[in-house]
Amino acid sequence: MGLRAQVRTRDGWAVQHAIVTVTDMTGTQILRATADEDGATRTEEPLPAGAYTVIVTAVGYAPAASTALVTAGGRIEAGTVVLARQGGVELPPPGDWSLDPAHSSVAASAQHLGISSVRGRFTEFSGRIVIDEDVARSRVDAVIDAASIDTGNGMRDKHLRSADFLDVERFPELAYNSRALVPAGPDRWTVEGELTMRGIARPVDLDLTYLGTGPDPWGGVRAAFRATAELRRDDFAMNYNQVVKAGISAIGTTLRVELDIQAVQGDTLPS
Known part of the structure; x- marks a missing residue:
């Protein structure tokens, strides 16, 4: 039941204390959870069936968002969410x-x-x-x-x-x-x-x-x-x-x- 996710950097390290937010299609927040020291997020409360947006944020990283579909099981399996460091799409300053x-x-x-x-x-x-x-x-x-x-x-x-x-x-x-x-x-x-x-x-x-x-x-x-x-x-x-x-x-x-x-x-x- 609930949400399951792992938050990692591109080279596989856990992003500790990342924030995972789930909103419905109207933008209303349904769930908010904090990743543990292993980058894992687990909640037990089942979610109503429907479509949701999963947003993952962490200080120093660019946010990531994805769409998830919850069926009668009431669970979102977000898998491994990879966050890029802010500025990661460009090289460092000259x-x-x-x-x-x-x-x-x-x-x-x-x-x-x-x-x-x-x-x-x-x-x-x-x-x-x-x-x-x-x-x-x-x-x-x-x-x-x-x-x-x-x-x-x-x-x-x-x-x-x-x-x-x-x-x-x-x-x-x-x-x-x-x-x-x-x-x-x-x-x-x-x-x-x-x-x-x-x-x-x-x-x-x-x-x-x-x-x-x-x-x-x-x-x-x-x-x-x-x-x-x-x-x-x-x-x-x-x-x-x-x-x-x-x-x-x-x-x-x-x-x-x-x-x-x-x-x-x-x-x-x-x-």
């Missing part, structure tokens, strides 16, 4: 933005033995985003400390730092430099750029989602992004592999890269 490593992650995963994935992350990196008045000319430049790779296994990390993979003694840094920013949807962009790894530069495009902009507790302004890409190891001369049986390689040839980035407005980070 100017310099500094990547905040303390609130960002640079991760990658590879298939292992053909049945599961091994995941790792780089713990040391820095970067700068420049949003241009001409959005297409905006830039991203980032540098990653190759030796900071961390998969949670010391022996594996040592091997990844060796000449079989990252070869950190000869090539201590990875660098990414963008060339262009191309719209791919209301809040999605393709970052066309070049990744240099092991001294080899190859074109790598990022599928970028802008998650919104808002104030932080230190008096600054932050913007959030999520980006993904796929790389082939052999494009960067990482050809090491071990065939375990029947042609199955111990490590997959493709790497999936996942970036969760917070950037602070300005050219310095809060101390």
Whole structure:
């Protein structure tokens, strides 16, 4: 009976204390409920059969509205309602933005033995985003400390730092430099750029989602992004592999890269 809904951000986080309002076709409010800390809304009072409008609001997010039809069961199953941060359909204001490593992650995963994935992350990196008045000319430049790779296994990390993979003694840094920013949807962009790894530069495009902009507790302004890409190891001369049986390689040839980035407005980070 009643209303069932889950309120989430685009990247899957619960929107705590979102307000869900149900109105009838005359605009009269029939029900109002607050989401809990898991973003869930549940009410038990049955609703009369008919057509309704479900409106979901939360501070800092753009409202979402949908139409629901209640039958004799008296329930609205609104499912998962996704809210976009206010400003999420545009990029942040023009100017310099500094990547905040303390609130960002640079991760990658590879298939292992053909049945599961091994995941790792780089713990040391820095970067700068420049949003241009001409959005297409905006830039991203980032540098990653190759030796900071961390998969949670010391022996594996040592091997990844060796000449079989990252070869950190000869090539201590990875660098990414963008060339262009191309719209791919209301809040999605393709970052066309070049990744240099092991001294080899190859074109790598990022599928970028802008998650919104808002104030932080230190008096600054932050913007959030999520980006993904796929790389082939052999494009960067990482050809090491071990065939375990029947042609199955111990490590997959493709790497999936996942970036969760917070950037602070300005050219310095809060101390």
